[in-house]
Amino acid sequence: MEDGGSGVEGGGSGRHQNGTPKRPRLEDVAARVGLSTASVSLVLRGVPGPSERTRQRVLKAAADLGYQVDRTASTLASRRSRLLGVMVDIHSPFHAELVEHLHTAAEEVGYDLVLSTLTRTRDERTAVDTLLAFRSEALILLGPTAPADALAVLDNKAPVITVGRRIADTALDVVRTADDDGVSQTIDHLVGLGHREIVYVDGGKGAIATDRRRGYRTAMRRHGLGDHIRVLSGDNTEAAGERAARHLLDGGRLPTAVVAYNDQCAIGVLAALARAGVAVPGEVSVAGYDDDTLSRLSCFNLTTVSQSAREQARHAVTAAVERLDQDRTEPREVVLTPRLVVRGTTAGRR
Amino acid sequence: MEDGGSGVEGGGSGRHQNGTPKRPRLEDVAARVGLSTASVSLVLRGVPGPSERTRQRVLKAAADLGYQVDRTASTLASRRSRLLGVMVDIHSPFHAELVEHLHTAAEEVGYDLVLSTLTRTRDERTAVDTLLAFRSEALILLGPTAPADALAVLDNKAPVITVGRRIADTALDVVRTADDDGVSQTIDHLVGLGHREIVYVDGGKGAIATDRRRGYRTAMRRHGLGDHIRVLSGDNTEAAGERAARHLLDGGRLPTAVVAYNDQCAIGVLAALARAGVAVPGEVSVAGYDDDTLSRLSCFNLTTVSQSAREQARHAVTAAVERLDQDRTEPREVVLTPRLVVRGTTAGRR
DNA sequence: AGGACAATTTAAAGCGCTTTAAGTCCTGGT
């Protein structure tokens, strides 16, 4: 009861004016309870040692003062930021999902996230430099496009965990799904429904596109449909899907199914077919990839492939923690199996 | 030429192992050129004073060492983080756009951004605490839902700039667009095309929804169409749009135009109408709000209202800078005029 | 040569916290 004063500070007392924020420091809390900053620090971090009585008083004082630890100071002092730097493309719904799960996974192991985003005017280099400036202990890069050797150099500054992209023979940690497997599952599904003429709309020359295309080819051959393999050029846009579909429509005979590189592209296909009066899935079945928010819209209800964001996020965090706290040094590649999500755009042959 | 050594450090020399990152410090750079850390600091920050020769040598040494300033240390030492904390909903395409412009605007005035996102398990409180822990000098909150008084309390810790939401009589800075005006423009457009029976699908009870609804009512009356006012309950989801449209379809007589609270909702309307074989815009015109990525998809090509993300972002950063560097203390509210984007879902009455 | 003055450079004191080694107090045991 010998505490000097109590209760919340007078309203508005801490108002920032003339650039004098007056944020309470550890020392202020210490003074309030007549203890050293060392003890207060111990209590606030939950380190065992301080007595129960001290603990209570400190906690109360901190709450009264509205004390909040200053990360910059504690990072500097402890030589640990407990921060995982995450590079994301803020326009990607899939990245959004990953970030969501990264947050919960990181929290469980006592780490925080700092996000740095790619934009039209902000390249990967800038984004990563920002993460490093914050003293991130590890870098989780979502779908980086930088060349493998650049990533390897980066790895010298902080462990790099690449998510969603295959990287040939490097010492980096990689978490991804088997893209070829995903497309393969789609083909199996379609063949199972009786389809034979299945066209694939390509996604360009990236590592991911390459894998998905391979998955298509391999699966077709496996089903003895090597002669029906047909790849139309395209990319990850709706426009590409439309173009491909129009090409098919102009070509006279339509295939019975179209598998697109991703959902955006698939939706372009869908739009073009609808405009031409072709029934989906009545006359033609269509499938995408990514399980984008788009694909779930009831007006599309697109059959697609889900990439298990949750699992990828957890593995990425685990990989980081192993590097940081369990000094693992050999690289690890985690390849997850994607999951086919059958919705309304695929059906048996008429 | 008296520099000790030169060129890039041996490959992989800085490898982190056993948690010993060995990141170069200012002192290392200083030692390399035989100067004090004070001089190096001056050069690296571009402060005038150091001679040209010193400048060159320091810059080279820093580059050779791969030196990168440690934000935590400089923030602590300078008592300035030059950081603007931004709270975003990472799933929102509109926020994504805002962030993109916030980045460029902030960079122009020498500030950096730190992002903190809302997720299903991460509330506004947590997000804001994180921003404060990083010592953000101002908080830019995108579409916060916290009550006005909670925001006012927050404002005592750092200037708060609320974006995209109206806040009644507080001392906070607000940047937003006139939601009522946006809907109003849509109505004007439709009336101009000859429509009279225009139904509005509501967005619920938030501040934004209220404004938009009011815009609808006011505009209808202004055109002498008070008798035709008809508001269907709904929310910000596709499902709500479908429900509303089905209600209209079941009701027998269709209106000639439907204006929805937002694009998601409008797309639900579109889907339901399409399923029922109603031609858009042939029989019924439809309009949304937000100029969502969705609305631009050629398969929707939705007439909608754009919220000028770029301008809102610039104003938000300006407001923050005025508070921080030009000690403005009176609150400012910036209300921008939204812009109607006429696309393919609205047309003259048949 | 001597001194005033401008141009550079730097010593040193922190920023707000963590951490380690060193206390300070009590309890008991003997």
Place this chain on the structure above:
DNA sequence: ACCAGGACTTAAAGCGCTTTAAATTGTCCT
């Protein structure tokens, strides 16, 4: 009584940088 040992506390030394006041040079006059 006295001391070992446990339970708490705390003094003090940084972390990697910025910043201010002061020191060091160099330059130019008279």
